[in-house]
Amino acid sequence: xxxxxxxxxxxxxxxxxxxxxxxxxxxxxxxxxxxxxxxxxxxxxxxxxxxxxxxxxxxxxxxxxxxxxxxxxxxxxxxxxxxxxxxxxxxxxxxxxxxxxxxxxxxxxxxxxxxxxxxxxxxxxxxxxxxxxxxxx
Numbered sequence: 364x365x366x367x368x369x370x371x372x373x374x375x376x377x378x379x380x381x382x383x384x385x386x387x388x389x390x391x392x393x394x395x396x397x398x399x400x401x402x403x404x405x406x407x408x409x410x411x412x413x414x415x416x417x418x419x420x421x422x423x424x425x426x427x428x429x430x431x432x433x434x435x436x437x438x439x440x441x442x443x444x445x446x447x448x449x450x451x452x453x454x455x456x457x458x459x460x461x462x463x464x465x466x467x468x469x470x471x472x473x474x475x476x477x478x479x480x481x482x483x484x485x486x487x488x489x490x491x492x493x494x495x496x497x498x499x500x
Contacts, residue, residue, distance in 0.1 A: 369479060369482055369483055369486060370437060370439075370486075371419050371420050371422075371423035371435070371437075371440075371486070371490075372420055372423070372435065372437045372439040372440040373437070373439060374416050376414060376416040376417060377416045377417060377419065377420035377439070377440075378439040378440075380399065380416070380417045380420050380421070381420065381439060381440040381441045381442075382441075383395060384396070384424070384441040384443075384445070385441045385442055385443045389443070389446055390446070392441075392443075392445055392446065393445075393446070393448050393449055393452065395421075396421045396424060396425060396448065396452060397452060397455065399417045399418060399420075399421040399459075400418060400421050400422065400425075400452065400455045400456050400458075400459040401455065401459075402414075402418075403415065403418045403458075403459040403462045403463060404455060404458045404459050404462060406462065408462070408465065408466065408467070409467065410467060411467045411469065412462060412463065412467055412468045412469060412470075413469040413470075414469075414470075415463040415468050415469060415470030415471065416470050418459045418460065418462070418463045419460070419463060419470070419486075419487060419490070420440070421456065421459070422456040422459060422460050422490050422491075422494065423435055423440075423490055424440070424441070424445060424448075425448055425452045425453060425456045425494065426456070426490050426493045426494050426497075427445075428445070428447065428448050429453065429493050429494060429496075429497035430493075430496070430497055431493050431496065431497075432493045432497075433493075450497070450498060450499055450500050451499060451500075453494050453495075453497050453498075453499050454494075454499045456490075456494045457491055457494045457495050460487055460490060460491045460494070461491070463487065464484055464487050464488075464491075470483075471483070471484070
């Protein structure tokens with residue numbers, strides 16, 4: 364992971380994901396997010412999860428449309444606006460973030476090894492709180 368800051372899109376993998384979201388037709392952008400979140404949820408807890416940066420970026424985009432969510436305004440995120448996202452992405456994003464912040468998560472290990480694990484986890488927890496508080500319907 365080429366990281367330059369702690370923000371949700373402040374690494375090469377997440378910035379590339381923002382481009383993938385933009386490349387999808389507007390009606391398919393929610394599917395791109397769903398696929399990224401579901402991949403993390405469907406990874407066995409005993410299995411090693413890589414590309415957690417994508418999960419965090421997808422969750423940030425979902426959270427941005429929740430009450431209390433912050434808009435994604437970084438130049439490294441998607442440039443195109445997202446359509447209203449289905450509310451069922453919210454609990455999926457919570458479960459995906461739980462997986463990313465748990466054991467066998469490459470991105471957590473990388474941030475911990477770099478000395479910023481607690482700061483990174485605080486950002487994930489803030490996203491999770493917004494998503495968990497939002498209605499799922």
